[in-house]
Amino acid sequence: MVNQNVYIIRASKFLPNLPISNDQMELYLGMIEGKPSKARPIVLRSNGITNRYYAITKDGISTHTNAQLSSTAIKNLFTETNDWAEVELLAAGTTSPDQLLPSHAAMIHGELNHKTLEIHSVTGACCAGIQALKYAYLSILSGQINCAVSCGSEKLSTWMLFSKFQAEHDKHHELHHNPILAFEKEFLRWMLSDGASAFLLKNKPEPNKINLKIDWIEIRSYANEMETCMYAGATKNADGSLTGFSDLNPNNWHEDHVFSLKQDVRLLGLNIVKYGGQFLEEIIKRRQINIHDYHYFLPHLSSEFFRDKIQQNLAEHQIEIPNSKWFTNLSQVGNVGSASMYLMIEELLNTNKLKIGEKILIMVPESARFSYAFASLTVV
Numbered sequence: 001m002v003n004q005n006v007y008i009i010r011a012s013k014f015l016p017n018l019p020i021s022n023d024q025m026e027l028y029l030g031m032i033e034g035k036p037s038k039a040r041p042i043v044l045r046s047n048g049i050t051n052r053y054y055a056i057t058k059d060g061i062s063t064h065t066n067a068q069l070s071s072t073a074i075k076n077l078f079t080e081t082n083d084w085a086e087v088e089l090l091a092a093g094t095t096s097p098d099q100l101l102p103s104h105a106a107m108i109h110g111e112l113n114h115k116t117l118e119i120h121s122v123t124g125a126c127c128a129g130i131q132a133l134k135y136a137y138l139s140i141l142s143g144q145i146n147c148a149v150s151c152g153s154e155k156l157s158t159w160m161l162f163s164k165f166q167a168e169h170d171k172h173h174e175l176h177h178n179p180i181l182a183f184e185k186e187f188l189r190w191m192l193s194d195g196a197s198a199f200l201l202k203n204k205p206e207p208n209k210i211n212l213k214i215d216w217i218e219i220r221s222y223a224n225e226m227e228t229c230m231y232a233g234a235t236k237n238a239d240g241s242l243t244g245f246s247d248l249n250p251n252n253w254h255e256d257h258v259f260s261l262k263q264d265v266r267l268l269g270l271n272i273v274k275y276g277g278q279f280l281e282e283i284i285k286r287r288q289i290n291i292h293d294y295h296y297f298l299p300h301l302s303s304e305f306f307r308d309k310i311q312q313n314l315a316e317h318q319i320e321i322p323n324s325k326w327f328t329n330l331s332q333v334g335n336v337g338s339a340s341m342y343l344m345i346e347e348l349l350n351t352n353k354l355k356i357g358e359k360i361l362i363m364v365p366e367s368a369r370f371s372y373a374f375a376s377l378t379v380v
Contacts, residue, residue, distance in 0.1 A: 006140045008212040008377070010200040011346040012076035015333060016064050019051040028054050029189060030162030043190045048304030052193035052334030054157040064194075065098045066155035071111035073196035074149055084114060086202075089148035091120040091136040093128030093338045096156050108151070118145075122338075125230060125368035126300055127219060128152065129338030130375065134217045136201050146203045152339035153196030159232075159261055160189045188261050191303060193334025197342030205380055210354055212345070215376035216287070220279050223369040229267040230368045233259055263367070272367050273309045277317035279372045280363070284319070289376075295358040297325045298344045300365065302335050310363075321361075340364075345377075354379045 020028060022044050026036060055064040064072070070092060078084045090105055090112075097104040103121035120135050122128045129152025136148035158164075205211035227240035234242040235256055245258050253259065284291060299310060307326075314321060329347055336343060341364050348354055356379050364373040 004141075005203065006137050006214045007202055007205045007380070008199045008214065008345070008349075009202050009206040009209075010077050011197065011342065011349045012073050013195065013197040013343055013346045014069055014073040014076060015053040015195040016055040016069060017053060019332075020054055021051060022049070025052075025190065027058050028056060028060070028157070029160050030060065032162050037189075040190050046303060046305040047191045047335075048331050049191055049193075049334050050331050052191075053195050055155050055194040056157045056161075060158070060161050060163070062155075062158060064155070065107075066094060066096055066153055066196075067098055067104065067107035067111050069155055069194065069196040070094075070104075070108045070151050070153040070198070073151060073153070073198040074108070074112060077149065077198055077200045083147075083200075086147040087115075087117060087149050087200075088145040089118045089120065089136055089139055091122070091132040091139075091148060091150040093122040093124070093130070093132035093150075093152045094154060095123070095125050095128060095337045096154050096159065097121075097123055098155070124338070125366045125371075126302070126337050126340070127364050127366040127371045127373050130217065130341055130362070130364050130373045131219060132338075133199065133342075133375075134219065136199075137214050137217055140201055140203050148201045149198055150201065151196060151198035152337070152342045154192070154337040154339055155194050156192045156261070156337070157194050159259075160192060164257075164260065188263060191335045193336045195333060195336045195339055195343065197336075197339045197346050199342065199345070210349065210356070211380050212349065212354075212360070212377045213380050215359075215378055217373065217375040218279075218283055219371065219373040220275075221369070221371045222275055223371070226271060226370040227267065228264070228369050229271070230261070230263045232261045236262070236264070268367050271370055272365055273306060273313045275370060275372050276310060276363060276365055277313040277319060280314070280319060280374055281317040283374055291319055291321065291361075293359055294321070294361045294376075295325065296327050296348065296360045297321045297363070298327050298341065298348075298360060299363040300340045300344075301328055301330050302365075302367075304330065356380060 092105040105119035105121040122131045133150045136150040358379045360377040362375040
């Protein structure tokens with residue numbers, strides 16, 4: 001028997017340690033060549049972030065692993081109830097697993113140390129979290145299981161420490177005129193945040209409380225059209241291809257910053273926005289959606305720099321979403337990559353903002369090799 005509906009009945013989060021203000025960032029990440037970053041204030045002015053969280057001390061020592069961030073968020077789903085025994089699947093997404101093997105979900109399961117179950121790991125960029133959610137959603141929708149946990153998490157602060165970062169040439173003058181130039185390396189240092197968030201999904205809503213029915217989730221990759229834009233564990237060649245770390249001389253890994261997170265800003269600026277409106281217009285036509293039925297629009301913004309550009313792109317496709325319907329918590333939690341979508345839903349669900357009958361539209365762009373995800377939820 002196929003279950004017709006899937007519900008997010010609970011959401012939780014774990015943001016490690018105390019929030020870090022803009023002025024405190026270099027106390028934790030350190031200064032490249034012992035000098036304050038000239039790009040930092042310019043990037044921060046563009047991205048609109050005022051607080052973020054790091055799972056490290058000021059000495060750069062980890063306070064939590066990525067798996068521990070996720071497992072803590074998952075445990076927070078069950079602080080008031082004891083239905084963990086019902087969970088049949090753990091689906092986890094991240095950009096920043098603690099190791100290549102074992103898988104991220106296996107490490108989270110080990111931290112939980114509670115009952116055997118199916119696990120599913122998604123390692124990618126910003127869409128990894130919603131890809132994990134879709135796996136859990138489809139597993140319940142198909143009738144294979146009745147209850148699942150999905151989560152998104154990141155632990156990128158250790159990737160951004162000064163000791164692992166290549167100093168860039170001084171682009172201070174250029175940055176004033178075109179903030180996107182800062183994104184090549186510096187924007188990643190000044191916007192990424194650590195944290196985790198999790199959902200409990202079931203085939204029935206929980207009585208006497210707000211639940212979110214998943215209407216649909218659609219994900220589209222444009223890697224067949226685009227070369228790689230954001231990458232780590234590889235070097236990028238002149239023809240746009242990548243050479244992975246296993247084909248490189250290990251003696252050059254550090255010198256060539258093979259494991260640094262890198263961004264091709266030329267591709268980012270030209271392509272990260274344009275696919276969103278195109279894909280959403282296709283979904284609207286195919287599913288016969290009235291965009292005015294939605295009460296909330298939750299875009300995963302890597303930076304406020306892209307807000308107007310996204311709005312303009314949507315308008316070009318005759319998709320008008322007024323500012324009053326936009327909801328994001330980027331300024332207070334930073335860009336938590338695959339967990340960002342979860343954290344927006346968690347805040348809406350747990351702060352009594354939602355009313356029965358309201359609809360939520362989620363948008364998650366990913367620049368690694370350009371993917372887009374959209375999802376629709378209904379408050380029940």
